Amino acid sequence: MHTSRQPHTPGHTNRIHRTNRWLARRRHALLSSALRGAAYATGAGIVGLGFWWIQQHP
Secondary structure (H helix, E strand, O other), X not given: OOOOOOOOOHHHHHHHHHHHHHHHHHHHXXXXXXXXXXXXXXXXXXXXXXXXXXXXXX
């Protein structure tokens, strides 16, 4: 059976390990930033809708 996957080299596996460890250490910061971004986007959207509504209803 032919497979298109190439065998994992030690350098490739090491890079994946390092990336996973980096993500694990920074997961809290990443999630916090994502939540903050979502809150800012929601607030900006509400403000934008408010101004649009004011313009439509003089």
